[in-house]
Amino acid sequence: MNNTNSNKNSDIFNGLNKNQCLAVESLNGPLLIIAGAGSGKTKVLSHRIANLIDNSVLPHNILALTFTNKAAKELRNRIAQLIGYEKAKYIWAGTFHSIFARILRSEAESMGYTSAFSIYDTDDSSAQIKQIIKSLNISDKSINATNVRNKISSLKNKLISAKEFTSKAETIEEKYISKIYNEYEYIVKNNNAMDFDDLLLNIIYLLRQDKGILEKYQKLFRYILIDEYQDTNKAQYITIQLLAKAHQNICVVGDDAQSIYRWRGAEISNILNFNKDYPYSKIIKLEQNYRSTKTIIEAAHHIILNNHHQLAKKLWTENPQGDKIIIHQCADDREESFKITSIIQDEVRRGMNYNDIAVLYRTNAQSLSLENTLRMQKIPYDIIGGISFYKRKEIKDVLSYLTLLVNDKDSEAFRRAINEPPRGIGLTSLRNLQLYSEFNNTTLLDACKNIEHIPEIKGKAANSALEFYKMISEYKTIIQENCNGDTISDYINATGIIQMYEEIASDDAYDRIRNIEQLLIDIDNYFDENELSTLDDYLQQISLITDIDNKDLDDNKTSLMTLHTAKGLEFPVVIIVGVEKGLFPLERTRLNQEEEEEERRLFYVGVTRAKEKLYITYALRRAKFGEISNQGPSKFVSEIPKEYTNRAFSTGMSFTDTESKKSISRAKYDNNVNEYSQIAPDDNYSQIPNKINSFKVGDKVRHQNFGKGKIIQISGYGSQLKANVSFENVGVKVLMLQFAKLEKL
């Protein structure tokens, strides 16, 4: 094939600038594309892939890796638009984690896993580590599960195995960590599970363990494209090298100025040294920005100039000059919140929609006081990020029940499921089950099956352990034969978890039931759409998606999110808040040049999200950990040349109205339904079957578990419709009609 395209397909090159064309044309050999913010990176990637296919490369020979599902989805859509879905679907386009999981699944046996291995998220890992700390009897205060998990994760990202770390460990703390790390490695493998880091690591082990396998994938992935290359860690870097070694058809796209994940192992040197790793590489710079006004681009440029380590480039745009950046100094965080709401209101009055506006902050904690004010002023908003749906306790519990059906080795899933609802199997019984299973080399579930051989567990505990086993194995058969929304729903009902929350009957419990119900609806939809899929397909897929992937930025709501989350997005109006000393850049980065540069890149990312208007706010006083702290504007503010800014100062108004603040400040965590914020996926409940509206006081009914009873009171409305039912055998229960499946007698 020619390196330059002779038979230009007009669609592929339509609307591309010179450098974009160059990038799309250069098909063979190593290529580094430095793509500044808003320079059409995804466009270039998708058009380059289309061009590969236009030059007779088969879709399944192309590997395109991104960091987020969102980026992957967008890339896939754009490719499909260019070449049609039929061809596009064979391209290996996805996140590092999902593509690697897919490969590992098909090669699982050769690595001592089954293809239904579980994928542990950070919470699962932490829980497992907590368990290990307990079992090793480590009482050292400095050893806590989250810290150890982070430490182990960063070791894994640097490809340092437990064994290797053990030989290096010097301090007492390191020795403890190496002990935990060894145990963790062993247990997770034994659980037939991989954590997020393992997905990256095991690929390397797989490719290194067997030359045949390496060659197989080198041949398969003849053309490799990597998005956000500046964010790759060592494991990803090595995998890419292994795969690209033979053919060197590797194209990486990135922007060192937007590298903001150093703290989780990203090595900016990977992009800075690309031309050393691949000596014959071509470098193409995309410097024309199509997103922002001249003012914003110029300001961003001056900010990033303060960083020393970077690749030379200068973003420019043909867009209009645009408005100046407005910097608001506020007396305190209360006033800042009001300022933000008035900015939003003004912009809406001028014709913007709420969803044209984004508020970006450095730390999640900042969203709280902001939310209060937004609610009071009736501004519709949506928090992006934060607590994920899939991390909710009840969701994880239900998923654990499902996991046990496909991976009975998963002790983490077992531990979650066994006592939710409480079955009278406490810590002591659990420990005995564990001892038995370790001694006899069986799963915990098998230990339940053989409960009669464990004399330490008797009575109620023994009985319910056996029942637990029976339930799991019964549904394992049912769901293996017939995997769909109905059988799974039956199973979850049989576990008693919904009934448990019905009995608790608090608002919180009803929220949890609704979340479970939402999950069951999702599962039902999944199996409707993917008839050939199995339960482990579903579980692996779900374990790699995040909340953000499901957020609908098209809803007419203002988005609130951290600066990190905002990467890759754009909004006509952006408000960066809390740009003050000690908060942004964070206090602890003050004396560390590298960390400060990363904070500056984060600020740069924030600024370049704005298309038309940028606001920056800071407060002179802020409540921090219950104390008032005084600070001035961030040094970043003064790095923007004055010619691009307009400054506004505090009016000196004082806000003493703290009552309303208190009453709603918890709402975020309470997951309340309200008309201004969509935190839980509540909207799907607007379609309530009419059936439940037909119940009235005095009706005689039957409940699956509670038997016969009579409705004595009805309260709530819509999805919240509840009935107080007096049952013949179990007394009065409050039930949500939507889920109680009451039968009219």
Place this chain on the structure above:
DNA sequence: GACCTGCTGATTTTT
């Protein structure tokens, strides 16, 4: 095994 209380420590978090 479930519940209460008092202590601790608190960045960012693509997967």
Place this chain on the structure above:
DNA sequence: TCAGCAGGTC
């Protein structure tokens, strides 16, 4: 300030 959890009590 305030959520999460370890450790004590019933």
